[in-house]
Amino acid sequence: MKRIFLIYGSTEGQTEKIAEVISDVLRERGHDVTMLDVKEAGDGILEGYDGVVVGASIHVGKHDRHIVDFVRRHQDALARTASAFFSVSLAAHGDRPEAESYIEQFEQETGWMPAKVALFSGALLYTQYGFVKRLLMKKIAGDKPGELGTDTSRDYVYTEWDGVRRFAEDFASQLEESAAPG
Ligand SMILES: Cc1cc2nc3c(=O)[nH]c(=O)nc-3n(C[C@H](O)[C@H](O)[C@H](O)COP(=O)(O)O)c2cc1C
Incomplete structure (x- = not known):
């Protein structure tokens, strides 16, 4: 069992729904998931987790600003921990270059280069x-x-739920493999 922290920033609730599906998949695989709306995150320290999943939606070309702040503040912990990022936008539905440009902007803004990134349609x-x-x-x-x-x-x-589940399964597999002996 791995301890996983799942934090999301959502305005109209779609990213929250996606986070819930990811959390369900991770829990079904036997992991201990702490899921949190970034607006309730406070100033706590991000320590003691085996994996971190961060999700944010796009409004007017920008990722949720609370998530941008959170990632900036926890850059070191994120760099030390197996982590993944998912971005939720309408651009992901049919305008992939635009959706990818949001990720580039996010990486520049936060200094975090997540090893695993998913673009989900909102x-x-x-x-x-x-x-x-x-x-x-x-x-x-x-x-x-x-x-x-x-x-x-x-x-x-427009969210493709199979893709969301696959993202969660892949992340779980990656964490589980890192525990394999030898
Ligand atoms: C006011 C507003 C502005 C938006 N701006 C963008 C945008 O610039 N680019 C984009 O791809 N999607 C944009 N969207 C679409 C949202 O990313 C999409 O609705 C998503 O599902 C919102 O997720 P949330 O409910 O978790 O906040 C916008 C949505 C709203 C309501």
Whole structure:
């Protein structure tokens, strides 16, 4: 059994849902997972974990700023621990170069070069957005015809859950192998 710390930054809740699926997979494999919303993380020290998973969503071209701060503060511990990062955006659904550019920017901003990175597609939750956000997101989606939905009476979830589960399985395997004797 490995001790794994899973921290995420989410505004509308999709990254949190993804973190929950990752946590379930890791727990099913017998690991001890501490999952935390970065907004509740405080100033504690990141010590005593065998693995760390960090996740953040993108808004207006930037990763969650609480996660950026957290990673900056815990750079040394992250560099010493097996770690992985997942980024959640709409660009990951059909505009991979854009989604990759967010990762480059994140690495430059934080100084952390995660050994394992995943880009997950997020969601358009029109029914949960307020008036202004709904209009803005409809406009953005309309600029990418065919890729993103524009019917504001419903939500669109683009996350590929199999890919999320695979990411968690791969990370678990990597940690388990590091414990193998010899
Ligand atoms: C106001 C707003 C701005 C966004 N800006 C971007 C963006 O610049 N690039 C992008 O790829 N996705 C963008 N998104 C899409 C989010 O990354 C996507 O909705 C994701 O699922 C949000 O995750 P969260 O619910 O965990 O915060 C934006 C979403 C909203 C609501």
